[in-house]
Amino acid sequence: MANEKVDAVIVGAGASGSVFAAVLTQAGKKVVVLEQGPDWQLTDLISSDIWGRRIKPASGPFLLEGKNPYGYGYNAGWGVGGAALHYFANFPRLLPNDFKIKSEHGRALDWPISYSDVAPYYDKVARDVGVSGDAKAEEIWRPPGEPYPMAPMKTFRNGEVWRKGFEAVGIRLVPAAVGMNSTDYKGRPACIYDGWCHIGCPIGALANPQATYLGDARKAGAEVRARSTVTRVLTNPEGSKVTGVEYYDEKRERQVQEASAVVLAAWAAQNPRIMLNSATDKHAKGLANGSGLLGKYLMAHFASGTWALFDEDIQNYLGTTGVQFMSYDRYDKTSHKDAFGIPSSRRVMRSRRATSPASPTRGSTCLGLSSRRS
Amino acid sequence: MYEIQRRALLKGAAAGALAFSVDGADVLLTPRSARAQGVPLRTLSAAQAETLDAVGETLVPGARQAGISHFVDQQISIPAEEALLEARILNVRPPYANFYRAALVALNGASERLNGGRAFAQLSETEQHGLVDNMRQNKVEGWQGPAGPFVYLVLRSDAVDVVYATMDGYAGLGIPYMAHIAPTKRW
Numbered sequence: 001m002a003n004e005k006v007d008a009v010i011v012g013a014g015a016s017g018s019v020f021a022a023v024l025t026q027a028g029k030k031v032v033v034l035e036q037g038p039d040w041q042l043t044d045l046i047s048s049d050i051w052g053r054r055i056k057p058a059s060g061p062f063l064l065e066g067k068n069p070y071g072y073g074y075n076a077g078w079g080v081g082g083a084a085l086h087y088f089a090n091f092p093r094l095l096p097n098d099f100k101i102k103s104e105h106g107r108a109l110d111w112p113i114s115y116s117d118v119a120p121y122y123d124k125v126a127r128d129v130g131v132s133g134d135a136k137a138e139e140i141w142r143p144p145g146e147p148y149p150m151a152p153m154k155t156f157r158n159g160e161v162w163r164k165g166f167e168a169v170g171i172r173l174v175p176a177a178v179g180m181n182s183t184d185y186k187g188r189p190a191c192i193y194d195g196w197c198h199i200g201c202p203i204g205a206l207a208n209p210q211a212t213y214l215g216d217a218r219k220a221g222a223e224v225r226a227r228s229t230v231t232r233v234l235t236n237p238e239g240s241k242v243t244g245v246e247y248y249d250e251k252r253e254r255q256v257q258e259a260s261a262v263v264l265a266a267w268a269a270q271n272p273r274i275m276l277n278s279a280t281d282k283h284a285k286g287l288a289n290g291s292g293l294l295g296k297y298l299m300a301h302f303a304s305g306t307w308a309l310f311d312e313d314i315q316n317y318l319g320t321t322g323v324q325f326m327s328y329d330r331y332d333k334t335s336h337k338d339a340f341g342i343p344s345s346r347r348v349m350r351s352r353r354a355t356s357p358a359s360p361t362r363g364s365t366c367l368g369l370s371s372r373r374s
Numbered sequence: 375m376y377e378i379q380r381r382a383l384l385k386g387a388a389a390g391a392l393a394f395s396v397d398g399a400d401v402l403l404t405p406r407s408a409r410a411q412g413v414p415l416r417t418l419s420a421a422q423a424e425t426l427d428a429v430g431e432t433l434v435p436g437a438r439q440a441g442i443s444h445f446v447d448q449q450i451s452i453p454a455e456e457a458l459l460e461a462r463i464l465n466v467r468p469p470y471a472n473f474y475r476a477a478l479v480a481l482n483g484a485s486e487r488l489n490g491g492r493a494f495a496q497l498s499e500t501e502q503h504g505l506v507d508n509m510r511q512n513k514v515e516g517w518q519g520p521a522g523p524f525v526y527l528v529l530r531s532d533a534v535d536v537v538y539a540t541m542d543g544y545a546g547l548g549i550p551y552m553a554h555i556a557p558t559k560r561w
Contacts (some may be wrong), residue, residue: 046556
């Protein structure tokens with residue numbers, strides 16, 4: 001079935017697709033957003049470790065096999081809002097040296113852009129979604145920028161307990177930059193620190209797409225079609241122009257959505273799948289795959305956790321899930337003896353779950369090491 | 375059709391219950407109630423459920439009475455996208471029943487081989503803890519099936535779910551639940 005042609009069809013209603021949808025609709029464009037999973041509303045975000053799993057992927061089409069199967073289930077999303085519906089809204093920035101690996105170390109490649117190119121957009125996103133933090137404090141590691149629109153979030157004993165250890169080894173901690181409201185912001189309420197971030201924040205204090213860009217897009221007229229699985233990007237007979245997408249709706253009926261522009265925002269694994277499946281006689285290896293590298297060299301970030309139990313009650317049910325403090329000390333690529341390129345920023349996290357990986361006890365908290373935001 | 379299913383699912387969430395099949399009709403029960411009422415299992419065999427009860431109780435005391443077998447059985451009997459198992463976010467590939475069957479067969483197989491033909495449920499508590507501890511550390515010689523440490527992780531998570539991840543479980547641990555949107559009945 002063919003649908004009325006629109007200016008843009010966006011594949012994926014998660015963190016990135018929502019931004020495209022907001023910007024385009026607010027510019028007066030007619031936009032359709034296609035999303036594979038359900039149309040989650042904030043009212044669906046029941047405060048329950050068990051029911052909270054509904055917003056995470058339940059199945060393929062991913063092949064979790066081979067020598068290094070990619071684990072995606074915990075971090076990925078499923079449905080409108082995508083992974084950002086349950087993310088921890090952790091907003092650390094890359095540092096200037098991340099863009100110049102080849103220049104500075106003779107390895108890998110430099111980015112074609114620099115930190116100064118993206119810095120204004122870090123500031124813009126912080127204003128758009130509402131980031132709480134202490135930009136001045138971060139300037140011991142990064143170039144100056146705008147202040148964050150909100151003061152840092154409150155910290156709690158389960159975060160403070162790590163300070164002593166960090167101080168002992170000379171690692172500096174600063175308040176973490178997070179997409180959460182320390183005060184009311186843009187009509188969204190301040191966080192109440194009850195620790196349910198990991199299953200989605202239904203009050204909109206955390207900057208998930210429903211509360212930010214996607215909400216803006218819908219207000220401006222974007223149409224979101226949930227349960228719509230895109231299979232191919234369609235091109236004209238000459239193979240010179242994209243004309244729309246093919247998808248299957250919730251009744252598993254084939255649909256075509258024509259559009260002047262197609263935005264693939266379906267995640268690092270789904271985008272290549274769609275483009276590979278879009279092969280035609282003019283693009284035998286799939287779209288945008290002249291190099292043959294489509295879908296290859298996918299890099300995931302690592303994360304590791306150190307869990308600790310304390311005799312004292314550290315109130316691990318309070319606070320923000322993702323992070324309270326962060327540090328870029330020892331972030332340089334050669335900071336660690338006999339190792340290279342481990343851009344670990346340290347985050348002090350907490351777990352509300354009554355039964356953390358450590359033990360069902362009231363005194364557990366976690367130190368997270370991650371190369372990118374979680 | 376989907377909307378009907380989804381409404382039923384949300385109704386279950388609100389009631390703190392899951393849809394169990396009793397005499398051909400779906401009724402909403404907690405796993406504990408389903409166990410107490412002897413609701414028939416849909417996917418697990420009686421022997422598999424007995425093993426799961428035993429290993430669940432070994433991992434988290436109280437899991438048997440809390441209905442771990444009925445919980446897992448119900449969850450692996452519904453479409454994967456509706457399942458609430460930790461397996462879902464641990465990258466277990468649907469259908470989840472395949473994993474559970476393989477895990478329980480592996481555990482029982484190891485038990486019988488190492489204990490003169492006795493199934494896991496027939497072992498003493500000390501023996502059960504010993505075998506589970508070795509499974510956790512991948513030290514069961516000749517283990518055949520999903521990796522022992524991963525089986526430990528998944529089954530422990532299920533046991534934790536039915537015992538502690540409920541509102542009653544939080545209360546028992548002295549942890550304030552502080553819900554944004556409360557499950558209206560204890561889960």
